[in-house]
Amino acid sequence: MNKLSRKTIEDVRALGFVRVDGLYYTMGSHNTLIEAAPASRGRWDSNNGMMVFVTLNGQVFTGSMHVLGEKEELFLQLMQKLCPNGKGGVFVPFSNGERASSIPCLMERFADPYPEYVK
Numbered sequence: 596m597n598k599l600s601r602k603t604i605e606d607v608r609a610l611g612f613v614r615v616d617g618l619y620y621t622m623g624s625h626n627t628l629i630e631a632a633p634a635s636r637g638r639w640d641s642n643n644g645m646m647v648f649v650t651l652n653g654q655v656f657t658g659s660m661h662v663l664g665e666k667e668e669l670f671l672q673l674m675q676k677l678c679p680n681g682k683g684g685v686f687v688p689f690s691n692g693e694r695a696s697s698i699p700c701l702m703e704r705f706a707d708p709y710p711e712y713v714k
Contacts, residue, residue: 599650599677606673610666612648612658613704619696620688626696629688631655637680645690650677657688 599607619626631653639648647657662670674682695701 599654603673603676606669607656610658610662610670610673612646612656612662613701614654615657615688615701615704616653616655618700618704620693621696622691622693627693629655632686635685637678638685639674639678639682640685640687642687642690645687647685647687648674648678649685651679655688 615629616631618629620629621627631649635649636653637649637651639646641647641660644660645657646660646662647655649655689695
């Protein structure tokens with residue numbers, strides 16, 4: 596998995612996105628691993644107030660659509676860079692009643708979206 600540049604990570608964080616690939620969400624009694632489908636790589640989408648984008652390397656980030664207010668220009672610049680395949684066709688985690696299976700794991704991702712790399 597390729598590491599995003601420090602600047603890109605800072606921009607993604609400034610928009611309130613968190614990396615969620617490798618985590619699980621719960622819907623009813625089922626836990627499902629969040630991972631990028633091959634067709635979703637390099638794409639972004641939105642649903643019910645939530646947004647998701649998937650890098651070409653399969654990293655999945657989710658956040659609120661509220662970024663489309665004052666930070667829309669930064670969002671669009673990032674999507675041009677990270678999602679050259681455009682909008683659509685991506686499952687949007689946490690947009691239809693799904694919840695994070697492990698809140699502590701999700702909070703760790705807020706603090707450090709790339710725990711596997713030494714900074």
